[in-house]
Amino acid sequence: MSQVVVASNRGPVSFSLSDDGALEMRRGGGGLVSGLAGVASGQDVLWVCASLGEADRTAARRAPDGRIDLAGHDTGGAAVRMLDIPAATFHRAYNAVANSTLWFVHHLLYDTPRSPHFDARARRDWQSYEAYNAAFADALARDAAPGAKAAIQDYHLSLAPRMLRDRRPDLRIVHFSHTPWAPPEYFRLLPDDIGAQVLLGILGADHAGFLTERWASAFLDCCEVVLGARVDRAARTVTCGGRTTRVGVHALGVDGTALRERAAQQDVAERARALREQVADRQLIVRIDRTELSKNIVRGLAAYREMLANHPEWHGRVVHLAFAYPSRYDLPEYREYTAAVQRMAKQIAEEFGTATWEPLILQVNDDYPRSLAAYGLADVLLVNPIRDGMNLVAKEGPVLSERGCALVLSREAGAAAELSDDALVVNPYDVSQTAEALHQGLLMPRDQRAERCARLVSAATALPPQRWFADQLAALD
Ligand code: F6P
Numbered sequence: 001m002s003q004v005v006v007a008s009n010r011g012p013v014s015f016s017l018s019d020d021g022a023l024e025m026r027r028g029g030g031g032l033v034s035g036l037a038g039v040a041s042g043q044d045v046l047w048v049c050a051s052l053g054e055a056d057r058t059a060a061r062r063a064p065d066g067r068i069d070l071a072g073h074d075t076g077g078a079a080v081r082m083l084d085i086p087a088a089t090f091h092r093a094y095n096a097v098a099n100s101t102l103w104f105v106h107h108l109l110y111d112t113p114r115s116p117h118f119d120a121r122a123r124r125d126w127q128s129y130e131a132y133n134a135a136f137a138d139a140l141a142r143d144a145a146p147g148a149k150a151a152i153q154d155y156h157l158s159l160a161p162r163m164l165r166d167r168r169p170d171l172r173i174v175h176f177s178h179t180p181w182a183p184p185e186y187f188r189l190l191p192d193d194i195g196a197q198v199l200l201g202i203l204g205a206d207h208a209g210f211l212t213e214r215w216a217s218a219f220l221d222c223c224e225v226v227l228g229a230r231v232d233r234a235a236r237t238v239t240c241g242g243r244t245t246r247v248g249v250h251a252l253g254v255d256g257t258a259l260r261e262r263a264a265q266q267d268v269a270e271r272a273r274a275l276r277e278q279v280a281d282r283q284l285i286v287r288i289d290r291t292e293l294s295k296n297i298v299r300g301l302a303a304y305r306e307m308l309a310n311h312p313e314w315h316g317r318v319v320h321l322a323f324a325y326p327s328r329y330d331l332p333e334y335r336e337y338t339a340a341v342q343r344m345a346k347q348i349a350e351e352f353g354t355a356t357w358e359p360l361i362l363q364v365n366d367d368y369p370r371s372l373a374a375y376g377l378a379d380v381l382l383v384n385p386i387r388d389g390m391n392l393v394a395k396e397g398p399v400l401s402e403r404g405c406a407l408v409l410s411r412e413a414g415a416a417a418e419l420s421d422d423a424l425v426v427n428p429y430d431v432s433q434t435a436e437a438l439h440q441g442l443l444m445p446r447d448q449r450a451e452r453c454a455r456l457v458s459a460a461t462a463l464p465p466q467r468w469f470a471d472q473l474a475a476l477d
Helices: 031-036 054-062 087-106 120-143 160-167 192-203 213-227 256-263 266-279 297-310 332-352 368-377 393-400 416-422 431-443 446-461 465-474
Strands: 002-007 013-017 023-027 045-050 067-069 079-083 144-153 172-176 207-210 230-232 237-240 243-249 283-290 318-325 360-363 380-383 406-410 424-426
Touching (some): 023 054, 120 160, 144 160, 160 172, 207 213, 213 237, 256 446, 283 368, 297 318, 297 332, 297 380, 332 360, 368 393
Parallel strands (some): 380 406
Antiparallel strands (some): 237 243
């Protein structure tokens, strides 16, 4: 039994099976894992996550009592338990409810062709979401020591805090939302009973954490409007059904030292050399994202195109390096979005490319060392999400930028709350404004860029993940 149990859909590690049947372990993907990895090393932490494939299930079966020992690995915990959730349940909970419904609500992604439609099938999906959350609550209840702390992560697991409290009233529970939170008028797109269950599920925790004031305040609004709960804004508490939950804001920054150490490795230097050869001495606009609807990649490319159209002086003198890594390919919206990104990239190449100048380099194969190398070379970093819980690209880029990059940043990214003074802040829907900000970023004198970038680095590294995690656990004392 562990003194601290962490739960998230994606775990700190994932496995693959080599041809000879041997298990190979690698660090898990995703923003949450980058945030949490390393924070809990050395502590008595058990991390509970879903098995994401046959290799994960095999690893879990082979481990004594299903607990995979992570000692000696820099992965954020002493041990991991990978739950074997039936494939259909996982698919409905993860793809249909978490990523196609809750994610769309919190990122305001619904549009007319893809408007919400909650029918009998959606109800069945919801039951799977309940079963998925119950599987986590069961595992946490079994593994947590008496009086232990449980840290439950994200929108996949909004029901688990209440379910865990019912099973283990002795535990101290924190739920943390890594996404934005929808305002009540948008949140109420959800069927009333489902919306209420999401809120009541989180209110099963002692402490509900958010990345910014804005998301915390939207959650309080939803509790008031949807549940009729008593909300004390000054104290940041919600009282409902005789229980009070505290709401806290815990911004997540980057560990500058660890990031710089990783970027100093040989594989990053090799990628940097290759990129330098490709772009020669041209200025570089960099973006790095999962190909995710909320990241607004198509409008970002449209802005670059508009900048090239309005400012022909940049022709031949700038390259846009756009890394758009595959994400959630099981969902048709994501496949269509990937195709739209590729179409737009092709148009830019056809419209502006010459025999000696490739204006846009779009890379879709995930390569972490190459991303770190690109941060190092960026003159301008473009981060323009429609809406984002935090966005760590906006924080990592300045830390690794070698000549001080200008940051073009969406006002709708959580990171804008900390970085807007030194970024070129844009409305993510305003393509022309974004085009002009890219132009201004390229024009910004080197010394001014470097000064701004130094301040961005201070803000980005002020609250490293270790501190973020420790603050949440401390909020339970
Ligand atoms: O933004 C919240 C978050 O959980 C990130 O931490 C993570 O990168 C993403 O959403 C989940 O992505 P995936 O569906 O690939 O696990």
